[in-house]
Amino acid sequence: MKSLKQVLGGDPRQYTMLGALVALLLVFQFASGGRMLTSSNFQNLLAGNSYVLILAIGMVMVIVIGQIDLSVGSVAGLVGMVMALAAANWGVPWWVALLIGLATGVLIGCWDGFWVAQVGIPGFITTLAGLLMFRGIVIWISGSISVPVPDEFRTLGSGYLPEWGPGFTLMNNSTLVLGLAAIAWVVWSQLRKWSRLGKPGERPPLWPVVVRVVLISLVIAYLTWIFGSGRPGTSFPIPGLILVALIIIYTIITQRTVFGRHIYAVGGNRAAAALSGVNTKRVTFVVMANMSFLAAVAGILFVGRATSAGPADGTAWELDAIAAVFIGGAAVAGGVGTVTASIVGGLVMAVLNSGLALTGVGADRTAVIKGLVLLIAVAFDVYSKGSGGRVSLTSRLFPKREEKALQDSGAGGLASSATSAEGSSTPSSSS
């Protein structure tokens, strides 16, 4: 157990959902008679869910600051429609239409940000209004008719990387290069991290790092193979590539920049953040605006895949995105949640969708199962984190449990009860 911890590095509980994802893949592989782990299924899975996963990236930031965005589906639909109409009616080139689409998303984001950050209306209300309004505008401007989009968008939504180079690799060489680059990065970053740990002379042992690198590399190699070895002309999908790029960019933003730190500060304790010099209004504004920008990206990828923009595009996407974030362990009260965990949460939902379809389960029962999975995943998270005496994560969903965890860990950490020993948290705060 200890060596397992060393290999994983960090808190093993964060891998629970990743383990569940792998288990789901294996179960469906077995139940569907081997149709789960195939090139075409993986390619479809990624390309067909990239837009929801992109929404989850923005949604986790919104949820971390303690807000929610219910309008992302309508925004994605509106952006797709605006873009299609711009291309069809004004005859602008595809890339101008693309820019118009992105600009529409940013504008809508500024609208949301204005009401939430400046006026102080809760995101739930602002975006519920947005959900209604933007859906209405989609139907209004389209006249309830689907509008085809230029062919170039198809590449964005469902395209593949180019084929080139020698054939002896037995797979798409673009995918191969990507996979090799990813492995090289893993080796380099893990070794660099290790070399910076501890003081010179008393470094932690190297073997867990080596085992970890080998394991991750094997997983990447397998994924490279499965994405690259499909029928000729297919590869790692382009929307998947856009998704991966966004995951990397937003992970860096949230984990390594001052702005990212401020997002968590605002979500954890808004008043304390403000007194630490954080411009809480600006953080709220940017996070809300960014959500709509990502919704625009999602909408563009979707119409590319569908080859036309329809009046019902994006309906109920917000629910999938929100579910992904909470399966990924974010807290309703804010302050807790990561981009990568939300992506894993989204992938769990995607694999469920795909696996249940492959095993012949209808949409009705799929919806029931997805709902139960959301409930059970969060309940499991609450249970395992609450009973371990650790502070927060989804235990914040249940303040009572949280209080107990706080007290227990308070006494557990340093023989002091953090909650009871405070003279300062009594109702009077002014002197």
Add this chain to the structure above:
Amino acid sequence: MPDAPYILEMRHITKDFPGVRALDGVTMTVRKADIHAICGENGAGKSTLMKVLSGVYPHGTYSGEIVYQGEEVAFKGIKSSERAGIVIIHQELALIPELSIRENIFLGNEVVSGGLIDWQRERELTLDLLARVGLELDPETQIKTLGVGQQQLVEIAKALSKDVKLLILDEPTSALNEDDSENLLKLMLGLKAKGITCLMISHKLNEIAAVSDAVTVIRDGKTVETYPVEAGSVDEDRIIRSMVGRSLENRYPDHVPTIGETILEVRDWRVEHPTIPGRLICKDSSFYVRRGEIVGFAGLMGAGRTELARSLFGHSYGQHLSGTVRLRGEEVSMTSPAAAIRAGLAYVPEDRKLLGLNLLDSIKVTTVAANLRAIVRRGLIDAGMEYEVAEGYRRSMRTKAPSVDVGVATLSGGNQQKVVLSKWMFPDPDVLILDEPTRGIDVGAKFEIYKLIQELSDEGKGVVVISSELPELLGMTHRIYTICEGRITGVVNTADTDQEQLMRMMTTTASAAV
């Protein structure tokens, strides 16, 4: 007195939490109709012991036995201990602000007739209970409109409604001003006269000395001593000695200041209430702080000390109307906390949990939170530097924590305060405003905080200390300003004043130069 009629005996109570033993064989006895004080540093295990007694930690989660009214008891939860007449009033009041006094008193024990709540009966009972605690209020008054002192009394009325025999009060006066505290202590004496036993956890030795019949001191989860005392003639030094395990001749460290030129000067600072236009919370306040000087601000609760400090700190409270601030001789305009931090000002708020800390964060993240720019390299936060900065402060301030990666929520009040102080030392401000820097902190940790404050002044910084404890201001500062109703009513050299003079200045509304 082996034959004394004990209402409660706790024998060898041991309670473990993961990784630590919070109570280690605590034994104590309580006589009927006594006021029994329980003292100990924060983290000594007082609150845990009371939670064991009141069933918050049910029977089976601890070892040892509790004998109550001659019988061994095994409470399964708060409900079962309340049925036996044991009621605990927590330090953090458990009243619901949006509900009325009546609704709060009968919450969970509603008077029902025919399946519906009998309002009239509840109202009569509430009036009777309020009279017993000396409150003349309409039972339908919303809790949120009451002051903290009145809320405390409502809590006691609620306890009385449950036919309480043993009342446990956890730091009952920590949030009360002097008048309310005195009121509460009188009420406790009244309850005692009616045969109700009180167990009181308190840090305030003078209160213990005034009303207690017995004292139990707990340290590191063990009973140090438990003995009867005579109210009015309690040896406070003996309690302190057994609390900290050493003698504390001097509660304030010796210090010779090196006072330099004026570093902060505030002129005619005038601020309006954030929501009530026309109501001034700072009335033309002027003061100055010199390098190396520790300046005290004394005032009763609600006098406007915190409001003045927060409005100075980047207008983070109220509407700033007029007045100027000069830092290092130059006039500065600070319209946001970020600007104030850049200008070289720091404000350590009085309420750590509400305003000072993000309880989800680790020590590391908290330490750097007010000065993230300093650890950014090429646009990204440098994890190595972050660790080194936090670890450096942890060592130099002797914060008790296994590593800087642990959450601040797991620390004791004193250690949390050290982390908050390091957060505000890292931006290297010229002037620090410390609002109640030792509130909720035990005696030993207070001494360390005092030393830190003096070190800051030795570095040539100006330090403002806002405190409700006059002995602390007299022991720590060089000059003291008094505030009353938003107005600075005077300034004195600490060496030339005493508590009575300060109290007079804190309660005069007219501006009088001393």
